[in-house]
Amino acid sequence: EVQLVESGGGLVQPGGSLRLSCAASGFTVSSNYMSWVRQAPGKGLEWVSVIYSGGSTYYADSVKGRFTISRDNSKNTLYLQMNSLRAEDTAVYYCAREGGIQGNGMDVWGQGTTVTVSS
Amino acid sequence: SYDLSQPPSVSVSPGQTASITCSGDKLEDKFVCWYQQKPGQSPILVIYQDTKRPSGIPERFSGSNSGITATLTISETQALDEADYYCQAWDRSTVTFGGGTKLTVL
Numbered sequence: 274e275v276q277l278v279e280s281g282g283g284l285v286q287p288g289g290s291l292r293l294s295c296a297a298s299g300f301t302v303s304s305n306y307m308s309w310v311r312q313a314p315g316k317g318l319e320w321v322s323v324i325y326s327g328g329s330t331y332y333a334d335s336v337k338g339r340f341t342i343s344r345d346n347s348k349n350t351l352y353l354q355m356n357s358l359r360a361e362d363t364a365v366y367y368c369a370r371e372g373g374i375q376g377n378g379m380d381v382w383g384q385g386t387t388v389t390v391s392s
Numbered sequence: 393s394y395d396l397s398q399p400p401s402v403s404v405s406p407g408q409t410a411s412i413t414c415s416g417d418k419l420e421d422k423f424v425c426w427y428q429q430k431p432g433q434s435p436i437l438v439i440y441q442d443t444k445r446p447s448g449i450p451e452r453f454s455g456s457n458s459g460i461t462a463t464l465t466i467s468e469t470q471a472l473d474e475a476d477y478y479c480q481a482w483d484r485s486t487v488t489f490g491g492g493t494k495l496t497v498l
Contacts, residue, residue, distance in 0.1 A: 308487065310435075310489075317476075317478060317489060317490075317491050317492040318427070318429075318435065318478050318480075318489040318492070319489065320480075320486070320487035320488065320489060323485070323486075323487065329485070331485045331486055332486075333486065334393060367434060367435070369435075375423065375482040376422075376423025376425070376440065376441045376482065377440055377441065378425035378437040378439075378440030378441070378446070378480075379425070379427070379435070379437060379480075380437045380440070380446055382434040382435055382436075383434065384434055385434060
């Protein structure tokens, strides 16, 4: 079964760090574009970052320089390292798969993991 | 940064056709995707590459992209179609989502 399972969310103080994980099954992470998408409480979807199958990475301006996307091919797992967290980073974080070209759409989503940044 | 604009809400009567628009600069040069999200659930892809439906998505869902507006059309709308809908497009190497449209079936 094709599946994504996120973990690593929790409560963190402003300025703190957190690493999210996204374990994939039924397909190979490194063969796809993999994105992180977040959704603040009561708000819409916001794209955070993508890692291409070739390894290139890109970020939304709101997280550039603070967040790092990566993957471990041996574990078939995607990660999001989040540093210097702010209250506005509070959201449900989803990982999603998009086929190997732009426009294929994010056809597999995880269940989401909640990040709360608060003192 | 690239922006996509959607109406905040659309209402439709059961059995009628709902149209949700998504506007952006030079949208005709990009592929548009559409997602459905119900409360407490993860988004689901309903349209990709402007007009294509993933397997398992009912034929009632269709998409188009012309000029600066892309449109998601839901024919014979049912109560279970009530949800938030988001358009999405790539701009160079980044992704943009529209602000979302709440579809109410009443």
